[in-house]
Every structure is written in C-alpha cells, then in structure tokens.
Amino acid sequence: MPSTALKTLLAAALLGLPAALPASLPAAAAEVKIGMITTLTGGGSHLGIDVRDGFELALAEAGRDDVTLIVKDDARKPDLAKQLSDEMIQREGVDILTGIIWSNLAMAVVPPAVRQGVFYLSPNAGPSALAGKLCHENYFNVAWQNNDLHAAMGGHMKDAGLAKPFILAPNYPAGTDALTGFKSTYGEAVAGEVYTKLGQKDYAAEIAQIRASGADSVYFFLPGGMGIAFMKQYAASGVELPVYGPAFSFDEIILKAVGDAALGVKNTSQWAYDLDVPANVAFVAAFRETYGRTPTLYASQGYDTARLILAALDKAHPDDADAFRAALEAAEFESTRGKFRFNSNHHPIQDIHVREVVAGEGGPTNRLVGVAIADRADDFAAECRL
Amino acid sequence: MSAAFLIEQGLNGLQFGVMLFLMAAGLTLIFGVMGVINLAHGALYMVGAFACALVAPEAGFWAGLGAGIVAAAGLGALIELSVIRPLYARDHLDQVLATFALILIVSEGARMVSGGRPLWLDMPAALAGSVTLPGGVPYPVYRLALIGAGLGVGLLLWLLIRQTRLGIRIRAGQADREMIDALGVDIARLYTVVFALGAGLAGLAGAMVGALQSVEVGMGEPVLILAFVIIVIGGIGSIRGAFVAALLVGLTDTAGRIFLPALLALAWPPAEATAIGSALASMSIYVLMAAVLAVRPRGLFPAHG
Structure with a gap:
C-alpha cells in the first residue's frame, strides 16, 4: 500500500540513508500484513478454528519472518466482522484480508474491503453475488463457489435414481445458493424445500415435514453445530430415508459428535483427507502431528489459501498490485486438492468428489468414493466482467 | 395435512415449550425474589450441558445429568455469593453489566x-x-421423556412453592423483603438457595437439550433471549406465568415455522415462499409478545400487584 511505502521512505530518510531508494523493493524485504477475520466462538466455531489452524500451519512450514498474521474473532456477527475489517484496513494497514466463514458476513465485508485496495482471499464463503455481478479484481475464492458442492450432489442423486428428495438449508446467502445449486443439476421436482433459521438447533418441526412429505431421500446443508443437532434428532425420529449432503454437513468434527447415525451417508467435497496427492499426504500428516486431529475440509482450505498467498509473495509484493494479482491468478502452488486453477472470475475450477461415511478407528470417518464432477466451474463466471 | 402430522407438531411445540419453561422458571424466580436481572442464566445452561457431556462418557448419561444440575447449581451459588451479593443495592444496569461479564468469562x-x-x-x-x-404417530422417545421431565419439574416446583417452608419464604421474599428479614429469616441464605435453584433448573435444561442438539460454547444465549421473552409475556416474577408463556411461545414458534411458509406458498413460488415464510416465522414470538403486552402491559400473570 502507498502508505507503507511512504513510511519506509520516511524511516529511511530519518536514518540518514540516501533518499533515492529504489522504487520497488525486493518482495521478501518488505513486510506483508495479513488480517484474518474468522469465527472462533459460537455455533460455527470449529469451521473458523480449522481454517485458522490450517493457515497457520502453512505459515509455520514456510518459516518466513516477513509475513505477519493478525487473527480476530467475528463470532458470526456481520456488524462485528465489518468493524474488524475496517480496523484492520485503516489502523493495521493490512495488505491482504482472509478468513470469513459465513456468506452473510462475506457480503458485508468483501465489497467495501476490495474497493479500498486490499486483496481478499476467501478460504470458505463463496456467495454467488461475489462470483457474478459483484466480482472484483482483488477478490479471489480459494475454496469453491457456494453452489459447487451442492450441484455435484444434485447430479449424483439424479444419477442414483432418487426421485423425490426433500431439501433443507439455512436461510442465508449460502443456504439459498445451496438449494439453487442442488436444483441446477437435479431439477425442480423435489418433494419439499425448507429454509431454516441460521443457527437453529431444533429440527423437530422440519423432521415432521419430511415424514409427511412422502420423500424418498433427504438432502441437507447444515454446517457446524446445526448439522450435529439435525443428524442426532433425525436418527432418533424413526424416519429412515437415506440422507445426503455436502461435506459441510459431514466434516470430521460433526461425525465425531454424531456417531454411528451417519454411517453410510454420501457427501460431496472438493477435498478429502485420503485424497492421494503428495501435497495432501504431507499436509494431513503435518496437521495431525501439530494439532492431534484429522483436518476437515476447512483446514485444507485455510492451508491452501496460505500456500497460494506465499507462492504469490515469492513473485511480487501486494504493493505492486498488478504483479501480485497476476501471481495469484497463475495459482502456481501445490494444492492439497491436486488439480487447481482459477476461472476468469477468480473462483476455482476443480474436481468435486463423492465421499462415504464409514466406520473407522475412533468413530465414523469419510472415505473417498469417486469423482462427482470433473473440472467443475461455477455458473456465474459469465456474469462477471473481469 | 394429516392429523398425525398435526399431533406430531403439537408435541414438538409442547416439548420446546417445557424446556423453555425450565430456563424461564429460574430466571423469573431470581428476578421475582431478588430483583436481579441475570444475563448469565444462559451461561449456566451451557455449564449444565458441558458438565453432562464431560461426565457422561465416563459414568453414563444419568450421572452426567446429575453432574450437570450440581455443576450449574454450584456455580450459581458461587456467583450469587461472590458477584451478585454486593450488587443487590445497586442499579439494574450494574447487575446487567456484571452478569454480562460472567457470560464472557x-x-x-x-x-x-x-x-x-x-x-x-x-x-x-x-x-x-x-x-x-x-x-x-411415530415420535422420538427422548422428546417424550423431555416433555415428561419438564412437566414433572414444573409440578415439583409448584409443590415446593405452595407447600413447603422454603416456598413460603420465597413467596414472602417476593412480597416484602424487609418484613421477612425482620421476622428473622436469614435472607442472605434464602437468596443463595433461590439462585442455586434457578441455576440448577437451567443446568438441567442444558444437559437434557444438549443430548438432543449439540453441546458447544454459546449455546445458551439464543435460549436466554427466548426465556426473557417468556418472562415478559408471563409477567415478571410469576412461575405460573412463565409456564403458560413458555408453552405459548413453544407452540407459536413451531406453528409459525410450519404454517407460514405453507400459507405463503399459496401466493408465491415455493422458493420465495419458504424464504419469506421462515423470516416471518422467526418474528412470530415477538409479534406474540407485542400482542400480549398491548392487551396486558404487565404480562399475563403479573406477580406484584
């Protein structure tokens, strides 16, 4: 940012160095500040904690002392996230922002942040608006566009011959993206479609609707504690329809809390801990070694985001925005997902896999089954003028 | 919509209501007797669930349930002795501030x-x-047990307040604090006991609901907000009011979640109807509160005059 350059010049002048400092400092010499706003408390905290832990692991492995990371908790509150981003941009002077989990928070933070000239790299939330009409040259999504995983499962369930799924998601941007994504490949003929309150913990009323709907399967997108509550209540309800979901409803932490009720469930993910790619094998081993648990997809997204930033920093400093942006677009890093490249709207083109929940040591776990969609690109790139 | 569906949803509303009652009963008791606004009540609910989740894998669910009640009641007594006691004479705002700090801690x-x-x-x-x-009607056994437990606790609470010496003192404390102090009742101890009782009820609710939902940091605050709505509807300080209001809120919330989207689907395409309907449904209990307060500004069963 210009102000950082100005400060460097001032400091140099004060130290009595020749004032004619080269205009572009070598990338490694200038400090880079990264601000992470993520959810560390409340109902969705394990998502933010895993993104942070994955990100910090990549930074620690790189061992660079010119990169500073500031982490702040947004408690899943849009107003707080907005306030934190203003503080980070104006007071801390961060070059790069990252970390937001929830799409409603991303909608509050990302557009004003990128307009102020910082880079935003999303390790999770990928609302359709930011992939389409509101896309921006400084906004990159390293995880997925919200609709992607749901579209993959919609196609998978159609191919599996399921005729009447009941679909369920929370009422916020990622929830509407989820069911829109699902129907984009499955079609409109669903047995029922329900939006619940974000953060809701009791699903008795919805389960009764599922029972009464005559559906032959259930598809639900309920990340974090919501997914745990739904699965436990569903298992006790006596409704025995098969359930499907995106990986967000069946991450390793949710499976641990839900127990055997989730056995046999199929879910779609852009990543799996048993994906046999060298970068991923190394990541999973290092994550287990450092934190003593199996990483979730959120941890892999945090890790990939940090590795992409580090790879781009090797080529350019964010102060040289055009060069840094080009370095990000090139995405020359070893992703834990194997294949990874950016579409024209700065969202990934990547394979979406199907996983199945199986019994493992110490409880149920996900096992890779196959590819649901190869080279999935989101539906909004055409609306983005980049 | 079949009869079985309506019965199931009615039971769901009832179950939600009785669990809310356990929370609201403690809150209204503490406010009624001591005049303290206890924002940390949701934290005690969480403590109950955490204690249960930590003990249950070692000693079984029932021991965990006991641990949840004891831990919440114990912490409640400790909070009353250390934090609340110096604040009785102070303004409500100071109590709100102190108990808000407790939530964070x-x-x-x-x-x-x-x-x-x-x-x-x-x-x-x-x-x-x-x-x-x-x-x-197929129905989960655990939810039936929650309904039974909630109604049972409600009955015990009614007996405690109507039929025992402690209950007489609680009622006397609500009516005239100075007078029962003058009659030689150890009011300080009474306050601690009432606070621990309220906290224990919150811990019980937390442990029972924790097994159904998920045990996590911050689980208490959404329930706390509903509990405040309930004690306002029911009349602050009234256990009977809290009971009726909790059932009303439980049934209204459940009914709103099912019928509003279905109703709107008659006029709008399904996706918009569900979105608008669920947004309206989350407002339904506040509309109920506003309607009750418009007719009865002091709630359904005002405890003081």
Whole structure:
C-alpha cells in the first residue's frame, strides 16, 4: 500500500540513508500484513478454528519472518466482522484480508474491503453475488463457489435414481445458493424445500415435514453445530430415508459428535483427507502431528489459501498490485486438492468428489468414493466482467 | 395435512415449550425474589450441558445429568455469593453489566475446556429411537421423556412453592423483603438457595437439550433471549406465568415455522415462499409478545400487584 511505502521512505530518510531508494523493493524485504477475520466462538466455531489452524500451519512450514498474521474473532456477527475489517484496513494497514466463514458476513465485508485496495482471499464463503455481478479484481475464492458442492450432489442423486428428495438449508446467502445449486443439476421436482433459521438447533418441526412429505431421500446443508443437532434428532425420529449432503454437513468434527447415525451417508467435497496427492499426504500428516486431529475440509482450505498467498509473495509484493494479482491468478502452488486453477472470475475450477461415511478407528470417518464432477466451474463466471 | 402430522407438531411445540419453561422458571424466580436481572442464566445452561457431556462418557448419561444440575447449581451459588451479593443495592444496569461479564468469562472457560469444538453427548440408549403413539404417530422417545421431565419439574416446583417452608419464604421474599428479614429469616441464605435453584433448573435444561442438539460454547444465549421473552409475556416474577408463556411461545414458534411458509406458498413460488415464510416465522414470538403486552402491559400473570 502507498502508505507503507511512504513510511519506509520516511524511516529511511530519518536514518540518514540516501533518499533515492529504489522504487520497488525486493518482495521478501518488505513486510506483508495479513488480517484474518474468522469465527472462533459460537455455533460455527470449529469451521473458523480449522481454517485458522490450517493457515497457520502453512505459515509455520514456510518459516518466513516477513509475513505477519493478525487473527480476530467475528463470532458470526456481520456488524462485528465489518468493524474488524475496517480496523484492520485503516489502523493495521493490512495488505491482504482472509478468513470469513459465513456468506452473510462475506457480503458485508468483501465489497467495501476490495474497493479500498486490499486483496481478499476467501478460504470458505463463496456467495454467488461475489462470483457474478459483484466480482472484483482483488477478490479471489480459494475454496469453491457456494453452489459447487451442492450441484455435484444434485447430479449424483439424479444419477442414483432418487426421485423425490426433500431439501433443507439455512436461510442465508449460502443456504439459498445451496438449494439453487442442488436444483441446477437435479431439477425442480423435489418433494419439499425448507429454509431454516441460521443457527437453529431444533429440527423437530422440519423432521415432521419430511415424514409427511412422502420423500424418498433427504438432502441437507447444515454446517457446524446445526448439522450435529439435525443428524442426532433425525436418527432418533424413526424416519429412515437415506440422507445426503455436502461435506459441510459431514466434516470430521460433526461425525465425531454424531456417531454411528451417519454411517453410510454420501457427501460431496472438493477435498478429502485420503485424497492421494503428495501435497495432501504431507499436509494431513503435518496437521495431525501439530494439532492431534484429522483436518476437515476447512483446514485444507485455510492451508491452501496460505500456500497460494506465499507462492504469490515469492513473485511480487501486494504493493505492486498488478504483479501480485497476476501471481495469484497463475495459482502456481501445490494444492492439497491436486488439480487447481482459477476461472476468469477468480473462483476455482476443480474436481468435486463423492465421499462415504464409514466406520473407522475412533468413530465414523469419510472415505473417498469417486469423482462427482470433473473440472467443475461455477455458473456465474459469465456474469462477471473481469 | 394429516392429523398425525398435526399431533406430531403439537408435541414438538409442547416439548420446546417445557424446556423453555425450565430456563424461564429460574430466571423469573431470581428476578421475582431478588430483583436481579441475570444475563448469565444462559451461561449456566451451557455449564449444565458441558458438565453432562464431560461426565457422561465416563459414568453414563444419568450421572452426567446429575453432574450437570450440581455443576450449574454450584456455580450459581458461587456467583450469587461472590458477584451478585454486593450488587443487590445497586442499579439494574450494574447487575446487567456484571452478569454480562460472567457470560464472557464462563464462555471463555468453556472454550478452554472444549477447544471451541462441540462436545459429544448422546441420548441414553434406553431413550433412543421412537415409539408409535395412539393414532399412528411415530415420535422420538427422548422428546417424550423431555416433555415428561419438564412437566414433572414444573409440578415439583409448584409443590415446593405452595407447600413447603422454603416456598413460603420465597413467596414472602417476593412480597416484602424487609418484613421477612425482620421476622428473622436469614435472607442472605434464602437468596443463595433461590439462585442455586434457578441455576440448577437451567443446568438441567442444558444437559437434557444438549443430548438432543449439540453441546458447544454459546449455546445458551439464543435460549436466554427466548426465556426473557417468556418472562415478559408471563409477567415478571410469576412461575405460573412463565409456564403458560413458555408453552405459548413453544407452540407459536413451531406453528409459525410450519404454517407460514405453507400459507405463503399459496401466493408465491415455493422458493420465495419458504424464504419469506421462515423470516416471518422467526418474528412470530415477538409479534406474540407485542400482542400480549398491548392487551396486558404487565404480562399475563403479573406477580406484584
């Protein structure tokens, strides 16, 4: 940012160095500040904690002392996230922002942040608006566009011959993206479609609707504690329809809390801990070694985001925005997902896999089954003028 | 919409209501007797769930349930002795501030214990699965047990307040604090007991609901907000009011979630109807509160005059 350059010049002048400092400092010499706003408390905290832990692991492995990371908790509150981003941009002077989990928070933070000239790299939330009409040259999504995983499962369930799924998601941007994504490949003929309150913990009323709907399967997108509550209540309800979901409803932490009720469930993910790619094998081993648990997809997204930033920093400093942006677009890093490249709207083109929940040591776990969609690109790139 | 569906949803509303009652009863008791606004009540609910989730894997669910009640009641007594006692003479705002600080402290403590991840707590094997009720309605056993437990506790609370010496003192404390102090009742101890009782009820609710939902930091605050709505509807300080209001809120919330989207679907395409309907449904209990207060500004059963 210009102000950082100005400060460097001032400091140099004060130290009595020749004032004619080269205009572009070598990338490694200038400090880079990264601000992470993520959810560390409340109902969705394990998502933010895993993104942070994955990100910090990549930074620690790189061992660079010119990169500073500031982490702040947004408690899943849009107003707080907005306030934190203003503080980070104006007071801390961060070059790069990252970390937001929830799409409603991303909608509050990302557009004003990128307009102020910082880079935003999303390790999770990928609302359709930011992939389409509101896309921006400084906004990159390293995880997925919200609709992607749901579209993959919609196609998978159609191919599996399921005729009447009941679909369920929370009422916020990622929830509407989820069911829109699902129907984009499955079609409109669903047995029922329900939006619940974000953060809701009791699903008795919805389960009764599922029972009464005559559906032959259930598809639900309920990340974090919501997914745990739904699965436990569903298992006790006596409704025995098969359930499907995106990986967000069946991450390793949710499976641990839900127990055997989730056995046999199929879910779609852009990543799996048993994906046999060298970068991923190394990541999973290092994550287990450092934190003593199996990483979730959120941890892999945090890790990939940090590795992409580090790879781009090797080529350019964010102060040289055009060069840094080009370095990000090139995405020359070893992703834990194997294949990874950016579409024209700065969202990934990547394979979406199907996983199945199986019994493992110490409880149920996900096992890779196959590819649901190869080279999935989101539906909004055409609306983005980049 | 079949009769079985309506019966099932009615039971769901009832179950939600009785669990809310356990929270609201403690809150209204503490406010009625001591005049304290206890924002930390949600934190005590969380403590109950955490204690249960930590003990249950070692000693079984029922021991966990006991641990949940004891831990919440114990912490409640400790809070009353250390934090609330110096604040009785002070303004409500000071109490709000102190108990808000307690939320932050307890949440941070729970985060240190759990690492911020949800804890595992399963319902007991004896209450797992579902039964078919008369009329052909399948219903989870655990939810039936919650309804039974909630109604049972409500009955015990009624007996305690109407039939025992402690109950007489609680009622006297609500009516005239100076007078029962003058009559030689140890008011300080009475306050501690009432606070611990309220906290224990919150802990019981937390442990029972924790097994059904998820045990995590911050689980208490959404319930706390509903509990405040209930004691305002029911009339502050009234257990009977809290009971009626809790059932009303439970049934209204459940009905709103089912019927509003269905109603709007008659006029709009399904996706918009569900979105608008669920947004309206989350407002339904506040509309109920506004309607009750418009007719009865002091709530349904005002405790003081």
